[in-house]
Amino acid sequence: xxxxxGRFGQHGGQYISETLMNAVIELEQAYNHYxxxxxxxxxxxxxxxxxxxxxxxxxxAEKMARDLGGAKIYLKREDxxxxxxxKINNVLGQALLAKKMGKTRLIAETGAGQHGVAAATAAxxxxxxxxxxxxxxxxxxxxxxVYRMRxxxxxxxPVTTGTATLKDAVSAAMRxxxxxxxxxxxxxxxxxxxxxxPTIVRDFQAVISREIKEQLxxxxxxxxxxxxxxxxxxxxxxxxxxxxIDDPSVRLIGCEAAGRGIDTFETAATINTGRLGIFHGMxxxxxxxxxxxIAPVYSISAGLDYxxxxxxxxxxxxxxxxxxxxxxxxxxxxxxxxxARTEGIIPAIESAHAVAHAMRLAPQLAKDxxxxxxxxxxxxxxxxxxxxxxxxxxxx
Amino acid sequence: MSKIKNAFAGGKAFIAFITCGxxxxxxxxAAVRAAAQNGADLIELGIPFSDPTAEGPVIQGANLRALKxxxxxxxxxxxxxxxxxxxxxPLVFMTYANVVFSYGAERFIAACAACGxxxxxxxxxxxxxxxxxxxxxxxxxxxxxxxIAPTSAxxxxxxxxxxxxxxxIVSSLGVTGVRSEITTDLAxxxxxxxxxxxxxxxxxxGIATSEQAKQMANYADxxxxxSAIIKILEQYGAAAPEHIGAYVKSMKDAIx
Numbered sequence: 001x002x003x004x005x006g007r008f009g010q011h012g013g014q015y016i017s018e019t020l021m022n023a024v025i026e027l028e029q030a031y032n033h034y035x036x037x038x039x040x041x042x043x044x045x046x047x048x049x050x051x052x053x054x055x056x057x058x059x060x061a062e063k064m065a066r067d068l069g070g071a072k073i074y075l076k077r078e079d080x081x082x083x084x085x086x087k088i089n090n091v092l093g094q095a096l097l098a099k100k101m102g103k104t105r106l107i108a109e110t111g112a113g114q115h116g117v118a119a120a121t122a123a124x125x126x127x128x129x130x131x132x133x134x135x136x137x138x139x140x141x142x143x144x145x146v147y148r149m150r151x152x153x154x155x156x157x158p159v160t161t162g163t164a165t166l167k168d169a170v171s172a173a174m175r176x177x178x179x180x181x182x183x184x185x186x187x188x189x190x191x192x193x194x195x196x197x198p199t200i201v202r203d204f205q206a207v208i209s210r211e212i213k214e215q216l217x218x219x220x221x222x223x224x225x226x227x228x229x230x231x232x233x234x235x236x237x238x239x240x241x242x243x244x245i246d247d248p249s250v251r252l253i254g255c256e257a258a259g260r261g262i263d264t265f266e267t268a269a270t271i272n273t274g275r276l277g278i279f280h281g282m283x284x285x286x287x288x289x290x291x292x293x294i295a296p297v298y299s300i301s302a303g304l305d306y307x308x309x310x311x312x313x314x315x316x317x318x319x320x321x322x323x324x325x326x327x328x329x330x331x332x333x334x335x336x337x338x339x340a341r342t343e344g345i346i347p348a349i350e351s352a353h354a355v356a357h358a359m360r361l362a363p364q365l366a367k368d369x370x371x372x373x374x375x376x377x378x379x380x381x382x383x384x385x386x387x388x389x390x391x392x393x394x395x396x
Numbered sequence: 397m398s399k400i401k402n403a404f405a406g407g408k409a410f411i412a413f414i415t416c417g418x419x420x421x422x423x424x425x426a427a428v429r430a431a432a433q434n435g436a437d438l439i440e441l442g443i444p445f446s447d448p449t450a451e452g453p454v455i456q457g458a459n460l461r462a463l464k465x466x467x468x469x470x471x472x473x474x475x476x477x478x479x480x481x482x483x484x485x486p487l488v489f490m491t492y493a494n495v496v497f498s499y500g501a502e503r504f505i506a507a508c509a510a511c512g513x514x515x516x517x518x519x520x521x522x523x524x525x526x527x528x529x530x531x532x533x534x535x536x537x538x539x540x541x542x543x544i545a546p547t548s549a550x551x552x553x554x555x556x557x558x559x560x561x562x563x564x565i566v567s568s569l570g571v572t573g574v575r576s577e578i579t580t581d582l583a584x585x586x587x588x589x590x591x592x593x594x595x596x597x598x599x600x601x602g603i604a605t606s607e608q609a610k611q612m613a614n615y616a617d618x619x620x621x622x623s624a625i626i627k628i629l630e631q632y633g634a635a636a637p638e639h640i641g642a643y644v645k646s647m648k649d650a651i652x
């Protein structure tokens with residue numbers, strides 16, 4: 001799906017400073033070698049299965065389906081992975097690759113903290129140093145994850161520039177990588193940034209759709225009618241979509257964080273409100289003003305609070321292969337509470353955006369149709385913030 | 397070939413970087429004139445970007461102050477037109493790809509040519525992606541300046557062969573900002589550059605003192621100073637132009 005120069009249609013590319021060019025070229029060469037190396041793949045599969053707990057469950061949410069009165073609903077339980085989210089898939093792959101490349105230090109950005117926790121975890125496991133950049137605003141929203149990262153031996157650097165959220169953490173990590181390349185790998189957390197990151201991260205996350213396909217074949221003997229996942233940068237979504245892209249009967253639906261609504265400025269719904277631009281190493285859609293200044297986006301979810309979207313999603317949108325729908329804070333919080341009550345599963349507030357759209361869609365579908373929702377992470381980290389949203393102040 | 401070569405015609409060139417609109421355009425105009433009158437041979441005018449990923453804290457701060465002041469791309473183009481009434485040294489814009497792309501690459505580059513901008517430096521546009529803008533730069537006669545970094549290695553020759561205007565050699569790893577020491581083997585880099593192009597090269601990133609400027613001018617045809625000038629603006633605000641003039645004079649004298 002990737003062109004040789006990392007293009008997805010008009011999107012992608014390598015818009016970075018010259019200082020980083022040889023680093024991404026070296027990374028691409030190493031990746032092209034190791035992705036076909038049986039030993040690398042054996043080690044990665046071992047880590048996936050024995051350490052991260054893969055394959056993750058595909059759970060039939062029978063109560064939810066009955067309650068909504070439409071399609072059959074399956075939940076792809078990435079929340080059950082070690083560290084509690086899909087982020088571990090990518091991080092184990094990249095950390096192992098970095099180690100093979102002789103790197104001894106991982107740096108990472110994080111929004112909700114899930115990618116940072118995963119990076120800190122992989123670094124601990126593989127004996128690497130780890131530094132995580134996190135917007136100061138997010139260190140407050142996700143204090144528990146900051147503590148987890150420190151516990152795992154990582155250094156967490158609060159980023160105070162700009163809006164002090166995910167995009168600023170990415171900028172800070174890019175700046176750090178520019179100053180220290182030889183021993184350091186930038187473990188990017190989503191399908192974004194300069195080539196080859198969108199391809200590498202997608203390939204490591206594609207295990208999600210590969211498993212969904214196999215598991216559903218076993219349980220139902222057929223393909224799903226729709227796969228729904230939340231989209232910030234878009235790593236769990238592309239992972240959930242990838243092996244269905246060539247199956248046109250499967251609707252692929254990405255749920256963007258609309259924040260307080262796509263008709264307000266307090267939104268992070270890139271496809272619905274952004275336009276084509278160049279930022280953080282890639283050409284894609286971005287929330288920006290008329291002069292190309294990147295917009296200060298907003299979502300209740302720190303993990304979706306990003307003004308851009310991965311280039312492959314932008315391409316899937318252009319060719320009409322995937323749909324991208326906005327989900328507001330209010331809808332996501334309701335879905336968060338609904339899934340907890342109905343299935344006894346507390347999803348990450350990010351994943352709750354996907355649950356919210358499934359709640360709209362499922363009742364419109366026939367009883368024999370099948371919807372898969374990727375629960376990208378668990379919601380423990382969000383409980384205090386959701387309580388606050390509901391006007392209840394609890395101590396973590 | 398644009399006017400940029402003129403900047404290097406009279407010996408080692410001193411290149412000053414000033415962010416447009418920091419803290420306001422009146423101060424920028426006075427700072428540009430003070431630099432030009434005191435020996436600056438070329439001025440890089442920074443167009444602020446909300447997320448300048450190649451900049452250190454000093455220039456990030458300048459970007460932020462300028463954006464707060466509401467200086468838009470349109471106003472900056474008008475500003476250059478006004479400067480051009482008396483400022484004759486080469487002027488280049490330095491910014492990020494999205495500022496140009498979002499304005500409309502052709503509309504932006506045509507406007508650059510019309511208001512008297514000689515070149516364009518885009519910090520996040522490496523050799524591989526330059527064709528987004530290069531054909532338009534050729535069409536309107538604006539040089540697209542290429543950069544070479546300490547990590548460029550076997551890319552140096554490739555970049556140098558197709559370079560135009562001048563070559564911007566990044567002195568050290570990391571983002572922009574004052575450094576106490578520059579340890580890159582710049583002589584080796586410049587040797588490869590010289591073997592592949594006749595256009596001049598200038599070294600930037602981390603240069604603040606006249607000793608550093610003198611040392612860098614031994615290797616290259618010019619030196620570029622940004623953060624040290626921005627610091628003067630940060631310190632003196634509207635009164636900065638006078639101090640910038642004195643500073644530029646001392647730096648230019650050091651490399652003569």
